Amino acid sequence: MGVGIEVTNLNAWYGTNHTLQDINLNIPANHATALIGPSGCGKSTFVRCLNRMHETNPIARVTGTVRIGELDIYSDCKPVEIRRRVGMVFQRPNPFPTMSIYDNVAAGLKLNGYSTRQVLDEIVERSLKNSALWDEVKDDLKKKSGASLSGGQQQRLCIARALAVDPEVLLMDEPASALDPVSTSKIEDLIFQLKTQYTIVIVTHNMQQAARVAEKTGFFLNGRMVEFDSTHKIFTNPSDKRTEDYITGRFG
Amino acid sequence: MRSVVDGAATWLAILATVLVVAPLVAIFVYLVYKGASSLNLDFFTKMPKPVGEVGGGMANAIAGSAILLAVGSLLGIPIGIGGGIFLAEFGRGTRLADAVRFTADVLNGVPSIVMGIAIYALIVVPQGHFSAFSGGVALGIMMIPTVCRTTEEMLLMVPHAVREAALALGVPNWRSVLSITVKTASPGIITGCMLAFARVAGETAPLIFTALGNTFWSTNLNREIAALPLQIYVYALSPYDDWHRLAWAGALVLIVLIVLAVSLVRFVTSRGVLKGAS
Numbered sequence: 001m002g003v004g005i006e007v008t009n010l011n012a013w014y015g016t017n018h019t020l021q022d023i024n025l026n027i028p029a030n031h032a033t034a035l036i037g038p039s040g041c042g043k044s045t046f047v048r049c050l051n052r053m054h055e056t057n058p059i060a061r062v063t064g065t066v067r068i069g070e071l072d073i074y075s076d077c078k079p080v081e082i083r084r085r086v087g088m089v090f091q092r093p094n095p096f097p098t099m100s101i102y103d104n105v106a107a108g109l110k111l112n113g114y115s116t117r118q119v120l121d122e123i124v125e126r127s128l129k130n131s132a133l134w135d136e137v138k139d140d141l142k143k144k145s146g147a148s149l150s151g152g153q154q155q156r157l158c159i160a161r162a163l164a165v166d167p168e169v170l171l172m173d174e175p176a177s178a179l180d181p182v183s184t185s186k187i188e189d190l191i192f193q194l195k196t197q198y199t200i201v202i203v204t205h206n207m208q209q210a211a212r213v214a215e216k217t218g219f220f221l222n223g224r225m226v227e228f229d230s231t232h233k234i235f236t237n238p239s240d241k242r243t244e245d246y247i248t249g250r251f252g
Numbered sequence: 253m254r255s256v257v258d259g260a261a262t263w264l265a266i267l268a269t270v271l272v273v274a275p276l277v278a279i280f281v282y283l284v285y286k287g288a289s290s291l292n293l294d295f296f297t298k299m300p301k302p303v304g305e306v307g308g309g310m311a312n313a314i315a316g317s318a319i320l321l322a323v324g325s326l327l328g329i330p331i332g333i334g335g336g337i338f339l340a341e342f343g344r345g346t347r348l349a350d351a352v353r354f355t356a357d358v359l360n361g362v363p364s365i366v367m368g369i370a371i372y373a374l375i376v377v378p379q380g381h382f383s384a385f386s387g388g389v390a391l392g393i394m395m396i397p398t399v400c401r402t403t404e405e406m407l408l409m410v411p412h413a414v415r416e417a418a419l420a421l422g423v424p425n426w427r428s429v430l431s432i433t434v435k436t437a438s439p440g441i442i443t444g445c446m447l448a449f450a451r452v453a454g455e456t457a458p459l460i461f462t463a464l465g466n467t468f469w470s471t472n473l474n475r476e477i478a479a480l481p482l483q484i485y486v487y488a489l490s491p492y493d494d495w496h497r498l499a500w501a502g503a504l505v506l507i508v509l510i511v512l513a514v515s516l517v518r519f520v521t522s523r524g525v526l527k528g529a530s
Contacts, residue, residue: 053420056416080423082422084421084422090420096414096432096436097414098436098438107418107423111421111423112421112422112423158417161417
């Protein structure tokens with residue numbers, strides 16, 4: 001089951017560049033939350049702070065607290081532990097190119113030391129079914145490389161790979177921006193199903209997409225969160241003038 | 253006009269290709285012409301005969317080269333790959349990495365005869381005798397820089413997105429490097445190892461002061477040992493026509509064995525590669 005995320009006074013830097021300033025927000029469990037805003041506004045940095053991927057860049061720094069469920073991720077545990085509980089899907093599909101479809105999905109479990117055959121087989125099948133890819137690849141699981149799939153299939157493979165380690169939260173950083181419209185709608189259908197089991201945070205440039213899949217939407221601008229409310233309110237009656245300007249296309 | 257330029261460029265490219273391939277083909281054809289007539293089963297199974305006796309082979313030199321190259325590879329490939337992994341993954345940007353990279357480049361430029369003398373002073377003199385082991389060490393050290401720098405370059409070519417994917421799954425960094433990054437770069441790393449192997453397989457100079465050569469059968473790492481390049485060198489400088497022919501045959505066998513070894517490794521490592529893997 002998904003858990004909620006509670007962000008308090010989060011600040012993040014790349015070198016001297018203050019990319020996130022005093023972010024406070026509560027992301028509800030088992031819902032999809034969309035983050036919108038112009039390029040460079042800090043949305044991606046924000047989601048990367050939720051699984052401590054931000055700090056893999058040597059010049060990056062973070063202050064503030066992030067609670068995922070009961071866990072304060074910056075003081076209670078190591079980065080590798082939180083990344084197993086918070087899955088991530090990137091903008092460009094990034095399957096492991098030398099691995100088969102099966103090994104791609106099993107990678108997170110195998111590399112973390114779980115390897116009984118039968119359990120792996122079950123988890124791989126379940127994850128590929130959950131990511132709506134099973135029927136397309138079930139005959140080539142070990143014969144074909146993950147890189148031989150189409151872009152849309154690769155992205156669903158990456159979702160399956162993230163689901164296989166059984167996370168509570170799924171972060172998606174513009175998961176459909178490199179895909180064609182048909183693949184995009186498949187990913188959106190998937191988000192609809194997945195949010196019953198996982199807490200989903202999705203960064204998107206596509207406002208229709210935010211409106212379609214998310215219950216809550218946050219608007220970021222210049223490293224600050226301008227407004228966070230129900231998606232319906234953000235798109236029909238935003239309280240902040242800047243949010244209104246952005247969603248009506250006056251800038252960004 | 254544009255089609256004229258296009259045609260000229262195409263023909264220039266074809267000409268350049270021919271010029272690149274021509275020397276190799278010429279060498280190979282000449283070796284076959286000179287050496288093939290002396291090649292028979294005896295060449296691979298018999299020992300060298302004393303001067304004046306017809307026949308004989310280079311069985312000891314073929315076995316000796318195999319042993320020297322095995323010792324060299326066992327030493328040079330792991331150290332080279334380890335150094336390359338350090339340069340690309342763990343030491344990036346540190347002063348130690350800069351020093352290692354510089355040392356590897358200098359080592360690559362050290363003439364092979366100097367390598368032979370250095371190993372003579374470091375191993376042969378203290379031990380008091382020539383040995384297959386010291387020859388293998390000389391070849392191994394010569395392999396290190398090539399293996400190390402190609403490993404580094406191949407690892408740096410692995411896309412950042414692939415490393416991020418592994419880290420985002422909660423895989424510790426060292427595990428991600430060994431199981432994901434190195435695995436993704438392995439075709440290029442294997443090519444680097446093969447280049448280094450092929451290069452030292454034909455080295456003569458570093459063996460003169462170390463392995464020395466041997467007219468008898470020996471597989472003892474502590475004794476002097478024969479090697480194909482050494483035997484070719486000795487036979488080619490001799491005044492006997494019979495030995496000249498054997499030297500040509502030896503050169504042909506050396507090249508064919510290198511090609512076979514490289515093809516074998518390529519074949520073995522390409523099995524199990526998946527459809528569509530890049």
